[in-house]
Amino acid sequence: MQIRDVFIRNFRGVASARLAQCGDLNVLIGKNNAGKSTILDAINGFFRMVATGSAVDLEGPLSKETNFRRSADDERLEVEIWFGLSPDEFSLIHELIVDEAPQMRNALEGLDTSHALAVTVAAAKGDPPYVYIKSIVLVRKDEDRSADQILLDVGGPAAAELHKKAREAQRFADQARDLEAIGSRLERSDFSMYREGRYSRELLTSIISRSSSSRPRVEVVEDVERILRESSDLAEAIQGIESLASIARKKQEDLETSELANSVDTFSGQSARLPNYALAILQFLGRTKYLHLRDRRSPVGREEAQQLLRLKVRRGGTETLKNIQDTVQSLMGVVIDAFESQPEGRGVRGLNTNAEMDVDEVLVEMNGAGIREALRLVLDNELKGPDVLLVEEPEIHLHPALEMSMLRYLRSASTRSQIFVTTHSTNFLDIYDMRNVYLVSRDNDVEARLIDFVEAEEAIPQQLGLRLSSLFMFDRLIFVEGASDEAVLREIAAKIGLNLGRAGVGFVHMGGARNFTHYATESTLAFLSRRRVQMTFLLDRDESTDEERRKLEGLLGDRARLHVLLRRELENYLSIPAAIARFIAGKKGRAAEGDSVTPEEVSAQLDQVAELLKTNTLERALLRKFCRPLYIDRDRITSASRSADLIELAQAEAARAAAELDERIVELSGDAEAETAKFEERWAREKLALVPGHELIDGVCQQYGIRFKKERDAQRLAGQLDQSEIPEELARLLREVTR
Incomplete structure (x- = not known):
C-alpha cells in the first residue's frame, strides 16, 4: 500500500494539516519551525502504532505527545493516512470481510480500487495516555464522504474500555511471562536457600529478575514466596509456579476475547467485538517497514x-x-x-x-x-x-556536488520505497522536475500546500532565470540589480540585528535596471501576489528622472513596492572615510606602522577623486536626458483603420518621430546650460552621492596601491561599517521589508 494522503489534527502545534496527493518522492520545504519535522514525526508515530498489530498501544510515541495548542479536551490528537489500493490489496480486504460476514457480499459489489483505505490513529487522555485505532474506512473522494464505507469506528467509550482491558491483559501477560521464566529456571540451590532461611525479599527479587528482562511485579514476588513456603520440594514448587502462570494466561485470554460493553461500528453494523478482518488489516499494515532518519543521526x-x-x-x-x-x-x-x-x-x-x-x-x-x-x-x-522512508534534511554537512548526488539517489530509491524528505536546500526545487513538493508554513496554524509547478512555469517565463526556490521558499522577495547588492544588504541587515532567513527574505538578481520591465511582468506580479509574496524592487538612482520612476511604479501598481536609492548606487553609501580606511588597512595587511591610513586622508582623497569624475558624471546625465531612445511606434500603424493606406500611416509615424527629434535638438541647445547649472548647484553639496560609487571607492584605493572590485569587495567594505555608520535609508528599508 502506498500513502496517498496524510491528515494531522491537534498534534503539537498543528490544528489541522494535510499532505495531499502524495507520490513516490515527497519533499517538504519551509522555514525553520514551520512544522516540517512535526509532520514526519506524526507519520512515524502512526506506523509505530500499526506495527503493534493491535487496536490499542499503551506505550506508543503518540501517547506521549502534547497538544501545545491547548485545545479543548474533546479535540483528540489524530493522524489519518489514506492508502491507495492495488487490485490484489483490494481483493484481500474483500475476502477478509466476506469470510467473516458472508451476508455482506452483495454490499461489497459497489466497492473497487478507486477507494482508498483510510486508517485513523488517535491519542486519548487516559491515565496513562494511550493510542488506539479510531477508524478504518474505505473512502472514494474527500469531496463527497457520503460514499464512505466504514469497516471499523471506535467511539470514545469503547476506546476507553479497550484501553482498560488492554492494560489488565498486559498485567496478566507480564505475570505469566515472569512466572513461566521462573518455573523453567528455578534451581535446587534457590529452593534450599529459602528452606534454610538464607534469603531476603530483595534476594528473591534478584533471582526472579535473572529470568526476566524487567523487574517483576510485587504480586509475582509475593506469589513465589508463598509457593516456596508451602512446597515440600523443588518439583512441587515448580508445579505451583507453573499453575499460577497458567491461571494468569487464562485471565489474559479471557480479557482479550471478552465482549465490549460499549459497541463499535463495523461494516455489518454494531458489534461487541472488534471484527477479525479489521485486526487482519492492521496486521497487514503492521508489516510495513518504515525508517525515520532524524536530523541528528x-x-x-x-x-x-x-x-x-x-x-x-x-x-x-x-x-x-x-x-x-x-x-x-x-x-x-x-x-x-x-x-x-x-x-x-x-x-x-x-x-x-x-x-x-x-x-x-x-x-x-x-x-x-x-x-x-x-x-x-x-x-x-x-x-x-524500508517501504516508507522519512528523512530530515539529507543535505546536512554535504558539499553542493554531493548534495546533488544525494538528490539523485533519493529519486532512484523512491522507485523502491515511498520517501518523505524535509529540506532547506533550494537545489531540491531548482535542478530536477519535482511534482510532489509541499510548502510548509506556519501562521496561526501549520499548513502544508502542494506546490503547483505547472502554474509557476506558465506564469514565470524561463528566460527570466527566476529559480523556483525564489517563488516558493520565501515570503518576501527583494529584486536587486546584481549579486553585490544582495551581499551588501545582507551584511547591513546582520549589523542591525535583522535575520533575513528567519523573516523569509530572498533576493532576485535582475542583471541591471534595464531588465526591470522583464521581471515586473503582469504574469509574474500576479502569480507572486497570489502566493502572498511581498515584493520590493530596489533600483540604483543613476540618472533616472521622476517621470521614469512614475512609469515604473505604474507597472507595479499596489502589488509591489519600488524603492529608488537617494544616492546613485549602493556603493555610494559605503563611501565613509573611516570604513574605507579600515578596508584599505585590512586589504594591505597593515603592512607597516608608518603606512597607516587615516579617515582624514581618505576623506580628502574622496573629494579629489570625485572632482576627477565630475565631467564624466555630468556628461552621463546630459546624455541620459537628451539621447534617450526614439522609437517608431508600430502599434500606432497597425491599430489604425484597415481602410487607411499602410504606407501613408508609416510615413505619418516617421514624420511624428522626426518632429520629436527636431524638438530634442532645440531642447538640447536651449536646456543644456540649465541642466548644467542645476548639476553644479547639486554638486557643491552632493558630489559623493552623484558620482558612480564603485568608481569613486576604486579611485581612492588606487592611491594606496590596491583596487576595489564591487563584485568581490563590496560586502567586505560593508562589513567595515560601525553601527553608527549604517546608512539610515538602507536600515529603514530593510526593517520595512522584514516587518
Whole structure:
C-alpha cells in the first residue's frame, strides 16, 4: 500500500494539516519551525502504532505527545493516512470481510480500487495516555464522504474500555511471562536457600529478575514466596509456579476475547467485538517497514560494519554487498568495505568490536562529516530496505556536488520505497522536475500546500532565470540589480540585528535596471501576489528622472513596492572615510606602522577623486536626458483603420518621430546650460552621492596601491561599517521589508 494522503489534527502545534496527493518522492520545504519535522514525526508515530498489530498501544510515541495548542479536551490528537489500493490489496480486504460476514457480499459489489483505505490513529487522555485505532474506512473522494464505507469506528467509550482491558491483559501477560521464566529456571540451590532461611525479599527479587528482562511485579514476588513456603520440594514448587502462570494466561485470554460493553461500528453494523478482518488489516499494515532518519543521526561505524561483514558469509549476501558498494561509489566516488578488526594496529583503540569499515582504505571514523552523513542515509536505506522512508534534511554537512548526488539517489530509491524528505536546500526545487513538493508554513496554524509547478512555469517565463526556490521558499522577495547588492544588504541587515532567513527574505538578481520591465511582468506580479509574496524592487538612482520612476511604479501598481536609492548606487553609501580606511588597512595587511591610513586622508582623497569624475558624471546625465531612445511606434500603424493606406500611416509615424527629434535638438541647445547649472548647484553639496560609487571607492584605493572590485569587495567594505555608520535609508528599508 502506498500513502496517498496524510491528515494531522491537534498534534503539537498543528490544528489541522494535510499532505495531499502524495507520490513516490515527497519533499517538504519551509522555514525553520514551520512544522516540517512535526509532520514526519506524526507519520512515524502512526506506523509505530500499526506495527503493534493491535487496536490499542499503551506505550506508543503518540501517547506521549502534547497538544501545545491547548485545545479543548474533546479535540483528540489524530493522524489519518489514506492508502491507495492495488487490485490484489483490494481483493484481500474483500475476502477478509466476506469470510467473516458472508451476508455482506452483495454490499461489497459497489466497492473497487478507486477507494482508498483510510486508517485513523488517535491519542486519548487516559491515565496513562494511550493510542488506539479510531477508524478504518474505505473512502472514494474527500469531496463527497457520503460514499464512505466504514469497516471499523471506535467511539470514545469503547476506546476507553479497550484501553482498560488492554492494560489488565498486559498485567496478566507480564505475570505469566515472569512466572513461566521462573518455573523453567528455578534451581535446587534457590529452593534450599529459602528452606534454610538464607534469603531476603530483595534476594528473591534478584533471582526472579535473572529470568526476566524487567523487574517483576510485587504480586509475582509475593506469589513465589508463598509457593516456596508451602512446597515440600523443588518439583512441587515448580508445579505451583507453573499453575499460577497458567491461571494468569487464562485471565489474559479471557480479557482479550471478552465482549465490549460499549459497541463499535463495523461494516455489518454494531458489534461487541472488534471484527477479525479489521485486526487482519492492521496486521497487514503492521508489516510495513518504515525508517525515520532524524536530523541528528548517530554516526556510522561498528554496527554497519558488522552488517556488511555478515553479508560476506550469507548466501546471496555478496551480491547485495556488491550492489551497496556500487551504489556508494557512484554516489560519492568512494569505495567501502568491511573487515574483521585486527588484534593489533588497525582496530579503533578502546572499542570492543570485531568489525570495522573502510572508506577508500581509511577507517570510516577518520572520514569527514559529509561522507559519514551520506553513508548513514545510504546504508540505512540499503540494509534495512524500508517501504516508507522519512528523512530530515539529507543535505546536512554535504558539499553542493554531493548534495546533488544525494538528490539523485533519493529519486532512484523512491522507485523502491515511498520517501518523505524535509529540506532547506533550494537545489531540491531548482535542478530536477519535482511534482510532489509541499510548502510548509506556519501562521496561526501549520499548513502544508502542494506546490503547483505547472502554474509557476506558465506564469514565470524561463528566460527570466527566476529559480523556483525564489517563488516558493520565501515570503518576501527583494529584486536587486546584481549579486553585490544582495551581499551588501545582507551584511547591513546582520549589523542591525535583522535575520533575513528567519523573516523569509530572498533576493532576485535582475542583471541591471534595464531588465526591470522583464521581471515586473503582469504574469509574474500576479502569480507572486497570489502566493502572498511581498515584493520590493530596489533600483540604483543613476540618472533616472521622476517621470521614469512614475512609469515604473505604474507597472507595479499596489502589488509591489519600488524603492529608488537617494544616492546613485549602493556603493555610494559605503563611501565613509573611516570604513574605507579600515578596508584599505585590512586589504594591505597593515603592512607597516608608518603606512597607516587615516579617515582624514581618505576623506580628502574622496573629494579629489570625485572632482576627477565630475565631467564624466555630468556628461552621463546630459546624455541620459537628451539621447534617450526614439522609437517608431508600430502599434500606432497597425491599430489604425484597415481602410487607411499602410504606407501613408508609416510615413505619418516617421514624420511624428522626426518632429520629436527636431524638438530634442532645440531642447538640447536651449536646456543644456540649465541642466548644467542645476548639476553644479547639486554638486557643491552632493558630489559623493552623484558620482558612480564603485568608481569613486576604486579611485581612492588606487592611491594606496590596491583596487576595489564591487563584485568581490563590496560586502567586505560593508562589513567595515560601525553601527553608527549604517546608512539610515538602507536600515529603514530593510526593517520595512522584514516587518
